[in-house]
Amino acid sequence: MPVHPSTIEFVNDSGTPIRVVRSTRRRKTISAVWKESTMVVSVPAGLTHDAERILVLDMVKKLERKVARAVVPDADALLLARARAMDAELFGGRAAPASVRWVGNQTRRWGSASLRSRRIRLSDRLRGMPQWVQDYVLAHELAHLVEPRDGHGPRFKTELSRFPRVHDANIFLAGVSHGYATKPYATSGGASGAVPDAAGLPLADDDDFDDFEADDGDHERF
Known part of the structure; x- marks a missing residue:
């Protein structure tokens, strides 16, 4: 069985740098945070490639929308x-x-x-x-x-x-x-x-x- 890398990085269509971290400690949940201008998404290591791709892109869109709605400085x-x-x-x-x-x-x-x-x-x-x-x-x-x-x-x-x-x-x-x-x-x-x-x-x-x-x-x- 091939061993997948624990971390992958790419830039999405909107120009956002993304780092996907596969964690063996996660079972069902994923999370995303900003770290030094990069969006870091943590996912369960057991996900299939297709499931991972869908969940990561969905999480990225949600976080990008949240940032877009952030309060603009007065x-x-x-x-x-x-x-x-x-x-x-x-x-x-x-x-x-x-x-x-x-x-x-x-x-x-x-x-x-x-x-x-x-x-x-x-x-x-x-x-x-x-x-x-x-x-x-x-x-x-x-x-x-x-x-x-x-x-x-x-x-x-x-x-x-x-x-x-x-x-x-x-x-x-x-x-x-x-x-x-x-x-x-x-x-x-x-x-x-x-x-x-x-x-x-x-x-x-x-x-x-x-x-x-x-x-x-x-x-x-x-």
Whole structure:
């Protein structure tokens, strides 16, 4: 009687690496777990090849469906974690944002901050942009929480200058805003009033971020 190998490995049609382990201690049950990006399926050693093949493929499909249904990380929770890490690194934790969320209804603002509730909202138009551009907008709103009474004044700008790519991000966002403004049927606003820098390129206008309401100290534009 031929001796079958105790372990076989293959890759299924969906590209999943699979290792089948034949165990003499198993009699009726099979199990599957992920180990270092490989699906390991344990089966009874006494199974016929046909039975083993059917049971293994069925178990793999079940586990793949389970993984597909797994909860996707909360994008807002990840954004809040990023904001708190940046706050610690750039501002020594002084901004202390209470919540940070992506929103879809900020069509004329890249971001906004509420000084009373310490909430930050970022336009989801940023989500397809480079990470350092997203982080710049986040740093801009965090700087408002650090300097809540300075608007876009010198103390605010001093805090924001802690972010290493302020100038680059301003130019990037100004270009994007200009693109929105020149598209047919685009809403007015964005960087149309931006002041060019020394190279003749427009810089992002402060109006692209938030409004300062003197009566309640909030920067909000939802």
